[in-house]
Amino acid sequence: AVPNESAKPAYAEEQTILQSEKDQPEPGFNSSASGRQHFDRHYLISPGLMPEQDVILQRGGNTWRNLRNGAFSTFAGIVLLVVPFLIFGFYQAVGPARVEQGESGRRITRFTAWERLVHWTTAITFIALALSGIVILFGKKILMSWMGHGAFSWVAIIAKYLHNFVGPLFIVCSIAMFLTFLRRNVFHRIDWEWVKRGGGLASHQHVPAGFFNAGEKVWFWGGVVLLGLLMSVTGLMMDFPYLRDLGNGIGLTRYLLQIADYLHLLAGTMYMAAAMGHIYIGTWGTPGAYDAMRYGTVDENWARAHHELWYHDVMGSHPDVPPMPPADARRI
Amino acid sequence: MKFICDTERCIDCNGCVTACKNEHELPWGVNRRRVVTIGDGAPGEHYMSVACMHCTDAPCMAVCPVDCFYHTEDGIVLHDKDLCIGCGYCSVACPFGAPQFPQSGAFNHRGKMDKCTFCAGGPEPDTSEAEFKKYGRNRIAEGKLPVCAEQCGTKALLGGDANAIATIYERRVETRGYGPELWGWDIAYKPRNGKPIENKGDGPRVNQMPGAYQNNPRELPT
Amino acid sequence: MNRRSFLLRAGIIGGAGLAASRLPMQAISPAEAIEVNVPPDGKVEVKHTVCSHCSVGCSVEAVVKNGVWIRQDTAFDSPINLGAHCAKGASVREHGHGENRLRYPMKLVDGKYQRISWDQAIAEVGGKLLEIREKSGQDAVFWIGSSKHNNEQSYLLRKFVSMWGSNNCDHQARICHSTTVAGVAQTYGYGAMTNSFNDLHHSKAVLFIGSNPAEAHPISMLHFLHAKELGAKMIVVDPRFTRTARFAHHYVRIRPGTDIAFVWGMLWHIFQNGWEDKEYIAQRTYGLDEVRKEVAKWTPDKVADVTGVPESAVFKAAEMLATNRPSSVVWCMGITQHHVGTANVRALSILQLVLGNIGIAGGGANIYRGHDNVQGATDVGPNPDSLPGYYGIAEGAWKHFATVWGVDYQWLLSRFASKALMEKPGMTVSRWFDGVLEQKEFIDQPSPLRAVVYWGHAPNSQTRLPDMKAAMQKLDMLVVIDPYPSMTAAMHGRKDGVYLLPAATQFETQGSCTASNRSIQWRERVIQPLFECKTDHEIMYLFAKKFGFADQLCKNIKVANNEPVIEDILREINRSCWTIGYTGCSPERLKLHMLNKHTFDPTTLRAESGPCKGDYYGLPWPCWGAPELKHPGTPILYDLSKPVMEGGLPFRANWGVEHDGKSLLAGDGSTNKGSQLDVGYPEFDHVFLKRLGWWNDLTPEEQAQAEGKNWKTDLSGGIIRVVIQHGCAPYGNARARCHVWNFPDPVPVHREPIMSPRRDLVAQYPTFDNKKAFWRLPTLYKSVQQVDFSKDFPLIMTSGRLVEYEGGGDETRSNPWLAELQQAMFVEISPVDARRMGIAKGQFVWVETPNGARLKVHAMVTPRVPEGLVWMPFHFGGWWMGEDLVHQYPEGTAPLVRGEAVNTGWTYGYDAVTMMQETKVSLCRVVRA
């Protein structure tokens, strides 16, 4: 490429076109048009696969390019690099939330096979999406330089197809997950207590909690539900960019695709960051938790320590049993 | 290398579009060039033929996840179809709607991107069979200019070296005695006979001197 | 020169088209272009041909390798198009693929098309025709020729039909510019465009009336826009704000069918202000006083009432045109396609006479013609009322051609049913189906039609398709000879008796074609006929063999492999068509022009150097005398400023020397430069020549041939040669007729359209009386106009062209590069009407018309059309009132894009002179689908 540092993206051609278009009303914020719409001689049936033949100049594209390549990807990059460090630091500083009593040897069932299936598929698809998404976003910076153009292109093609087809699968999984865990994620007063004490994460206290504690519920609502919804909607928009005419003039335009990408990128970053936290907590952060995911059963003591209320529910024991002494919890 | 579409000339005849299709044997659905009507059916209507503008600082190039675009030494923006993954980012970024895709399947299934090459082919060896199949003809390597501009019905479409076509355009404006009333026009271009350009479409042509070349119909203005 | 600097240079020239005298043309010639990559296996040749889609005549340089048409090069060298093309011209190479073409002869058996051999096709079709001829006479067959044929094929077809023994042949010109040809010829002398597209460079104002060149003659705009940039004023008169109107300084929206009132309104102001060219009128026109009387009636208020144009707009148009001279008038279908088409044309011809604009550079009646060779087919082709060269069909004409063809007049006569029928004009293509359906006793020939041969003509270009369909079913046989099946193959609804014979296109043959400006260009054969296609002249020859007159047909023409040699046909034209000077344009001269295009000046069309030095490009006819005379052609008709030998001409003396006691010859002193006769003079014959003492200038051989002959029939060409040497025009020097006493309206008068919504005006300006036998058929006027359709059909309907498609559209709708650009038939409807009817852009609507048809089309809501008027393109076909006929076509030949044909719904109405169909005004209603 011939470098031309001083070139500005406001091209002479753009100027000409803008001038020719001067009598046309600019689409407002409430319009989904990507630029001023004109008359398209290729009338009535879209001639090509190119959407918006009747728009000469769309100016969102360059803004998108600037933000996506600039602020948004910088933000995403920083978040995705910094969060693992923070988690590692946290792990170093605070350490995992162990169960003081050690294992009782008696197992109680926490997740059914179905629940595990749902969780695993969600987890795997998520990771596939995250990795392939990162390849799409950062691959040319981080992979291409050492892989070479040709090889990276194949990686990118695989990543793209993976991402495009796994995306909808992930949505199905997320919906299954939502339905499966919904009942147990309703907030109760007791969760407020958990929140106030920060879940005892840093203090290594075991705050009494039901089947899921407030932190998990936040992950459920904020992550799976909210970010999941955002990712799904924006992802679907980008997956089916040619859904142009849904009647009443509703259809995808480049403007909407740009907005979709902004949201997808930001939400994806948040989601990935949050997922890192979740995965940390579900593995090294909370020894024994991974068993629940893996085998569906947990040790009685683990249950009692982390989800005390649920434990009593399951054991049929009295909820007034005094809480376990946090005594030697600090000794690790 | 640049294009200018002279909207005071373009008659929306689509010659440029089919010349391109013909020269590069493009399939149904891929239009490297298109002509858009501004202000349909009302006074002030005009037409504009648009294709890839071969941007100096090209948005498509910037967003392509596989970096498959490149600038040629002539400043033409080309891309490598072997690398392209068909993600469509370039079309989302391109101000002019230049990138085209042969498919419109679900799951963002688009096939390899195709766009105006300024008739300069692609990365394959110049004028090779492989290049032709993927990118169409490489007229530039043959020493020819874009076929759309060469065969434009009214010579509205100018394609070539930026300065050369700017000069042609400038001369036209002088001849007409009025410009496209563009922003900055009066600053950028000074008529040769020194007077400011002040005529609108139907006024008397005060800028033209009787003996000046513009009044010589033997010479087609370019 | 390195590549970049080369491009820099080429950039100026290529992008610019060219700057004729400033930059050397060679810079873009192949010699300097960097070598094209030629694979070692094939020879790359460039064939020079001409776009076959309209009369502008743009050059195409076809690159051919191993017999395959691989590319289209830019024909920068042509002074007509300077390399430019519209969508159609830039995509003609698709003809070399021909994916949807007819591949082999086919026959309809039990409702399905079956492949047959050529031998079988000729035997069966020929046999059946002979049988019909036997039983019902020669005139029971109607031959529809084509303006797509080159001059030689057109000429041969007229000869073929003559030897078949009938005048029942016609072609597109009937429904195109027949009214122009009749009206202009009767006024000035020749029925053709007077100047050229290039000559518009000289115009200071141009009036486009009923013409939309931006879509219909796009490359003409290259020249006009040049004039406009030099300051020419532009006036557009059209009911629709067309893509041409967008460029106008003054756009006038007129009610369709009221052009005479408008033109008289303009003349009213011109006379009022004394803008007329008084000297010109005195010297060169006849009968203008009659016109003044009619014009005086058209006071501004009346004009405004009838045309819907306010006085100020009429005044402005008149002022612009009259005060910026030389000014030119361009007209086209908006003028010709009316029941008063000929009168319309005459009004405009008179307007230009009044302004003294005829016969000068930058002026003229620039009639943009239609098909690529409609001018040539009109000049020398299958016309029902004339032999080639406008000789007519009186006995003298037959004798002239009997001599040229080398056959005996008595033999020719014996081919016809009778001498009366031999000298009676045939039917017209616009009405052939009435010749089938009409009761026998009302048809002015022995038998109704029993077979029709569509030889390069679409059916959906004629109106009243439901009637046509009924006629098709009644016929004994329907034959299509065409590269494409055309809608004929799909719409007839028959089970048998249909034959489709694959013809070659104009790129698969060679020959000359005449552009709108009368320039004759030579097309080289680009490729051999695809599939089993045969060239039209070969098919003619095969049928002639079957009919038993092949020897007579090709008496003076060599035949190679069943193909009459094109050059020989042209030489025969050269030897016969003296009237219009198709005599100087020998194949050799035309080929030389084609190969030396770059030597012609794009403004004057004159070669300044090279082997054609002095010639005008394509030897625009009349190119007088034998080729050896080296007449350069006539770039501007009726131009007195040049000697006849250099392309000058006066008006033609075709109607005697005086009428009603007034002289028809030009005023004293009004003659061509260099003329030895300083007065008006009649046309030349042997007597006149002797009287002038010029007889001895003829060689003895010439004298022998010219004795007893006139300039038109002297086969030696001697009379013409001598007359021109004396600076005179062979056809005399007369006045242009403002008063044409032999027309229904000697001075044009406004008559309301047959389908008029203005019932008050119908009473005031009624149409003609019904005619009993007009071109062999009863023809209705008043009795149709008297019915008030406007109550049920409130919208005015008009039709026209889209740049991507041509004519009935079968060729262009089968070309994917074009078809993709217009994928659906539509109706333009104004936002006001659309809102009232609740119609949104893109919805399907039904257009219902008084002939009972309903067309299912998309609505295109646009202010391009005014309230109360709808417009439809006429290129679509392949649907029938809502039903797609795709399965009725032979397999694989249906056009890519099909749609409702507007003419399915088009109504009755025919010009009172030429039987032109009234396709620019009718009525309809639009309902939501």
Ligand SMILES: Nc1nc2c(c(=O)[nH]1)N[C@H]1C(S)=C(S)[C@@H](COP(=O)(O)OP(=O)(O)OC[C@H]3O[C@@H](n4cnc5c(=O)[nH]c(N)nc54)[C@H](O)[C@@H]3O)O[C@H]1N2
């Ligand atoms: N692309 C393309 N080009 C073509 C052809 C084609 O089929 N396609 N065909 C060729 C042929 S055969 C021909 S004859 C020419 C025709 O060329 P044109 O005549 O220029 O084309 P049309 O569109 O038929 O009609 C011209 C205009 O007449 C207007 N009009 C309708 N009624 C009236 C009226 O009463 N008065 C006036 N003043 N105007 C009226 C219409 O609105 C229309 O815009 O084009 C030739 N060129």
Ligand SMILES: Nc1nc2c(c(=O)[nH]1)N[C@H]1C(S)=C(S)[C@@H](COP(=O)(O)OP(=O)(O)OC[C@H]3O[C@@H](n4cnc5c(=O)[nH]c(N)nc54)[C@H](O)[C@@H]3O)O[C@H]1N2
């Ligand atoms: N409503 C309405 N009707 C109109 C008009 C209008 O404005 N409005 N315009 C009228 C006018 S001006 C015209 S000229 C007509 C045009 O109408 P048509 O002339 O009927 O239409 P085309 O499709 O051009 O028909 C030409 C045919 O010739 C075939 N052809 C091409 N080349 C060759 C060849 O070399 N040999 C043979 N044998 N065939 C060949 C083509 O395939 C095509 O089928 O339509 C008229 N009809």
Ligand code: HEM
């Ligand atoms: C490989 C990575 C992952 C690991 C190791 C992991 C681990 C765990 C573990 C151990 C639990 C059980 C916690 C408990 O028993 O209370 C759990 C619960 C859960 N996980 Fe994961 N997880 C992973 C990825 C994901 C992903 C990608 C998602 C969703 C996008 C997800 C959503 C959930 C949900 C919704 C719950 C239940 C908590 C609740 O509903 O509040 N997990 N995870």
Ligand code: HEM
């Ligand atoms: C939830 C986890 C997901 C993550 C972390 C994720 C991440 C990403 C990232 C980082 C990108 C690149 C953005 C850019 O380069 O600007 C991307 C693009 C994309 N994502 Fe996702 N995404 C997720 C889910 C989905 C889902 C559920 C879908 C679809 C249903 C989807 C469809 C897409 C599409 C279509 C693209 C455009 C890229 C292409 O087509 O190649 N994504 N995603």
Ligand code: SF4
């Ligand atoms: S594709 Fe678009 S962004 Fe890229 S160079 Fe062409 S016009 Fe510019």
Ligand code: SF4
């Ligand atoms: S579609 Fe191809 S060229 Fe366009 S951005 Fe994606 S990879 Fe790059």
Ligand code: SF4
């Ligand atoms: S420059 Fe070449 S590739 Fe680009 S639009 Fe023109 S013809 Fe097509």
Ligand code: SF4
């Ligand atoms: S060929 Fe020229 S005039 Fe025709 S649409 Fe294209 S740019 Fe406009």
Ligand code: SF4
């Ligand atoms: S259709 Fe007419 S204007 Fe267009 S390229 Fe052919 S000849 Fe020229």
Ligand SMILES: [Mo]
């Ligand atoms: Mo026509």
